[in-house]
Amino acid sequence: MILPLLLALGGAVPDSSGVVYDGRSGGLSVRPPRQEAEITVDGVLDEPVWSQAAVLRGFSQFSPNDGVPAQDSTEVLIWYSPSAIYFGIRAYEAHGEVHATLANRDKIFADDNVQILLGTFNDGRQATFFAVNPLGVQADGALVESGSQQTGFTGGVAARESPDLSPDYVFQSRGRVTPYGYEVEVRIPFKSLHYKRGREHTWSLNLVRQVKHSGFEDTWAPAKRASASFLGQSGALTGLEDLRRGLVVDLNPEFTSKVNGGPDSTGNWNYDFARPGIGGNARWGVSDNLTLNASVNPDFSQVESDVGQIAFDPRQALFFSEKRPFFLDGIENFTTPNQLIYTRRIVQPLAAVKLTGKSFGTNLAFLSAVDGHAGSSSGVDHPVTNVLRAQRDIGKQSRIGFAYTDRIDGRDYNRVADLDGRILFGGVYSAEYQLAGSVTRQNGVTTTAPLWQARFDRNGHAFGFRNSLNAIADDFRAGSGFIGRTGVVQALVNPSYTIYGKPGGWLQRFTGDIALYGTWQYQNFIHGRNIQDQKIHFNANATVRGGWALSGGLFIESFGYDSGLFANYAIEVPKTGGGLDTLPFTGVPTIPNFEGFLQVVTPQFKKLDGFAFALYGHDENFFEWSSSWLLFAQGGLNLRPTNKLRMEFSYFWQKVWRRSDGSLVNEGRIPRLKIEYQLARSVFIRLVGQYEAQHTDSLRDDSRTHGPILFRTGQGYLRSAVDNRNVFRGDVLFSYQPTPGTVLFAGYGSTLDEPRAFKFQNLTRATDGFFLKLSYLYRL
Secondary structure, eight states: OHHHHHHHHTOOOOOOOSOEEETTTTOOEEOOOBOSOOOOOSSOOOSGGGGGSEEEEOOEEEESSOSEEOSSOEEEEEEEOSSEEEEEEEEEOSSSOOOOOOOOTTOOTTSOEEEEEEETTOOSSEEEEEEEOTTOOEEEEEEEOOOOOBOSTTOOBOOOOOOBOOOOOOOEEEEEEETTEEEEEEEEEGGGOOOOOSSEEEEEEEEEEEETTTTEEEESSOOOSSSSOSGGGOEEEEEEEOOOOOOOEEEEEEEEEEEEEEEOTTSOEEEEEOOOEEEEEEEEEEETTEEEEEEESOOOOOSSOOOOOOOSSTTSOOOOOOOOHHHHTTGGGGOOSSOOOOGGGSOSEEEEEEEEEEETTEEEEEEEEEEOGGGOSSSSSOOEEEEEEEEEEETTTEEEEEEEEEEEETTEEEEEEEEEEEEEETTTEEEEEEEEEEEEEETTEEEEEEEEEEEEEEEOSSEEEEEEEEEEOTTOOOTTSOOSOOSEEEEEEEEEEEEEOOTTSSEEEEEEEEEEEEEEEHHHHHTTOOOSEEEEEEEEEEEETTTEEEEEEEEEEEEEOOGGGGTTEEEEEEOTTSSEEEEEOOOOSEEEEEEEEEEEEOOOOSSEEEEEEEEEEEEEETTTTEEEEEEEEEEEEEEOSSSSEEEEEEEEEEEEEETTTOOEEEEEEEEEEEEEEEEETTEEEEEEEEEEEEEEOOOBOTTTTOOBEEEEETTEEEEOOOEEEEEEEEEEEEEEEEETTEEEEEEEEEEEEOSSTTOOSSOEEEEEEEEEEEEOOEEO
């Protein structure tokens, strides 16, 4: 089929005479040839060495429907030299147009792409991830399977786990669009990989191709959705001999300078010219499988501000992901169930050291950092954080893990010890457990508390389920981690059933699930007392032809009064005989909810993609603890007018109004626009504008007395009043980043306030600042 197509399009048929390994025919053990050669990576597979490479063909569809031949043919060529492994990709496209843009690193997933998953420890648990689009633009990261699944309003949908794109590796790639599809050339140096010691190596391998015009995802090693592990279904690269990684020493000096502006006490605008910062990072490959990182006076400034969030449930802390380069390298080795390690707790370190790798079947990760005054609760001490994480392989794909964290802040400290593990059995079943305890001393008082979790999942082709029980005691503290809410026990029972459409049909996959949630106050659960929150969610998720995804659901819920959330509340009521009295706030015992949601996700069209989500119905009014109407909506649109210009627009909107009289309680709106223009593969300009508008009415006891709500302060009680916050933030960034570690960032950011939302008439500059960062990667 390919030959007539190529001739019709005027293309030449590339010659490949190496040994063929067909995935669908079971040819999954690949022995690539070793060549004493080096080539120029230019995206053209015309060097003679490519004709001797191993040839991988016979891809299968994985998503939306597994077990059928791929509609679009893919051929991958593999060989290796003493210092690097090479991949040549020929992706044939007979059914639609190739999607390709000159994107920034890790921003290629709106394009067609091919992904390489290299399991250099061949343990079926982890892999290094490399991806390229048709122009050879790169994405990379690490995948350590933990059994996590897509969750949220739309319920749980069984899918392969996504890699963590935080790590950046040095590798070379170039690509081009051809008459028959596209062609990419990839060189991955052994310096950029960790692997076992030894003369001969076997690595696990799978290749994934994403085709955007159809929304299909294909794999070389046939992978079934009915499996507890995607990596465990990989093929293998065998007979890799005499790999010469050489001396691995990276030196990364950094220079930073920033100027912050703001009004002084008289209202005049002043700039604070901070001293330029000189620091750097060093990376040493102690062995083939262990890496030591060190950093002195590092720059941890944010190149892009965090995306604004709206607190849907005030009992749950907001999470912001790590973005700082030193912490991102090897971050996958520090993951735990219930995030006990969260490096953003280290605010502005003066120095840090980190050791990561795998030895004798055990993943090891150690981090130690001395923080600046900004990270201290007293403002004068230098907190010290030490983190140790170890995970041991058990059997074919199970593991057991241990973690220890220690944060010392003056005379106070927090220490956490953890034991956790994951067991896979029966092909589709997995069980996970975690036991942890914390010891915290604060202001001379020492407390101890436990955390424990159990989870049991079935990832079947049609029938699946998720069952979990997660408990965190009131006094449990993770000073080096992120715990969204303490003092609760949360249970989940979530069976699901999936049906698959016929190939080429309108419906490709449909999943229906019922989620039963229960939440107890920790002490109530331990002593067998009443449940606090009860929820039953009916969810439906469908994938239809062309890559459209549709979701909907109904929620029936009952929320119990949480006295701790309203401990500082009081109400003002008339006294008998005149005057006002202040009484403690006591809410109604329960609030019943009933609401529904709809979500639409578009395919990745060549020029655009987007999504829209809306939830509406009766929900709890946390501001006043009464029943309310709630509208929660969010949407996004990504535009790619040219192969160099990208525009991302998102909008978050939450509106709460009283059911008693229809008056507004709270409204939050956050529109955000990001525009990037890629001048060249390594150079782009970014403009970001974000507006956060929050309005909250003066509060009242809407469910009982209708009296005004007061807040307890150190000087007594303060009556609630109307609160408006309207903030616009604008940032511009010039970025030059030819390789990870070598960068030039120059940017300006400004924050402005105004009294009335979205009027843009009385904007007042609140802060602004300039920053410059220069760094260079010396690789010895």
